[in-house]
Every structure is written in structure tokens, then in C-alpha cells.
Amino acid sequence: MLKRILAVTVGTLLYIVLNWIIIIGPLLSGFITGRIARCGLKRGFLIGILSAALGFGVLIYAINFANIGIGDPWNILLLWIFLLWNLVGLLFSGIGGALGSALSEPIDFSSSFRKHRKKRVSEKEPGTEVYVICPNCGFSNPEQNEYCNSCGTRLVE
Ligand SMILES: [Zn+2]
Numbered sequence: 457m458l459k460r461i462l463a464v465t466v467g468t469l470l471y472i473v474l475n476w477i478i479i480i481g482p483l484l485s486g487f488i489t490g491r492i493a494r495c496g497l498k499r500g501f502l503i504g505i506l507s508a509a510l511g512f513g514v515l516i517y518a519i520n521f522a523n524i525g526i527g528d529p530w531n532i533l534l535l536w537i538f539l540l541w542n543l544v545g546l547l548f549s550g551i552g553g554a555l556g557s558a559l560s561e562p563i564d565f566s567s568s569f570r571k572h573r574k575k576r577v578s579e580k581e582p583g584t585e586v587y588v589i590c591p592n593c594g595f596s597n598p599e600q601n602e603y604c605n606s607c608g609t610r611l612v613e
Contacts, residue, residue: 460503463493467507467549472514475545482508482545486552490560497558504553508546515542 467489474481486504493503519538587596588611595606602612 460493460495463489463503464507464510466492467503467553468510468514471508471511471545471549475508475511475515475542478541478544479548482547482549483552485511486549486554487556488552489549490553490556490558493553493557494560495557497554500557501550501554503557505546505550507553508542508549512542512546 467485470485470488471482474485486508489504489507490500493500495503586599588599588601589595590597590604590606590609590611592604592609593607595604597605597611603610
């Protein structure tokens, strides 16, 4: 939980700094947020969105604090561009968060051992491996697997 609060805090700050670079900035800030949070694809997406939304909130507050006259039509146009810009930022921060989070799933020792064992089997009898389809994510696992190599769901009852 603490890790996620840290991730959102870092993500918010990064978003404020990086969101001016369209698409790449939020994607990067979201990615780093996801890497810190390490909580899977869906939660990584949500944490990316959340940190961007908080960053956007801080920016809106700062703009409001700077007291830019909103009555001016040019400023209204700029505000709309800013809103759209941040909407895109929000989306890409979410995508970055999902990617960062999914790519940094904790690697436990037993899963790397299983991968090693799988390799050994396929060396012995190429093409004769039996797979077990994960009921949770559909990943094809070697039949001796107790847990899914992709999502960690228990395969054996
Ligand atoms: Zn799975």
C-alpha cells in the first residue's frame, strides 16, 4: 500500500514536470509510476490515471492561483487546449502505468526455476510438450506447472 502511495506521489510530480511533452511525457511518467507500484495491468492503469489526475489538479490550482483572466476569449481557447492536452496526458499516463506495472511483475525464484525445467523438457522431446491453459488469463503453461507463469494463478487443485 505504501508503495502505491509513493508511486502516485512520484507519478504526480513527474506528470507536472513531463506533461508538457505531449504523449511521450505522460507515457514516461505513467511508466515510472507503474514500475514503482508493481500491481498488475489494471491497477497500473488506474494508478497512472490517478497520478495524472492529481498532477492535473495541481496544475489547475497553480493556474487559478496565478489569476489568469478567464474572461479573455484567447484564454478560454488556451484553457480548452490545456484541458484536451491533459485528457490525452491522462490516457497515456494510464497506458504507461499499465505497461510499467505489468513489465515489472515481481519475479520469484520458483518461477524462474520452472522456466528452466520447461526448457529442459523441450530439449529432450521437442514438440511433445503438453500445455495447461490458465483459467484466469489463458496463458499456455507447461503441464507440470503448479502456478501460471503469466499471472501466478494456481493451476492444480
Ligand atoms: Zn494466468
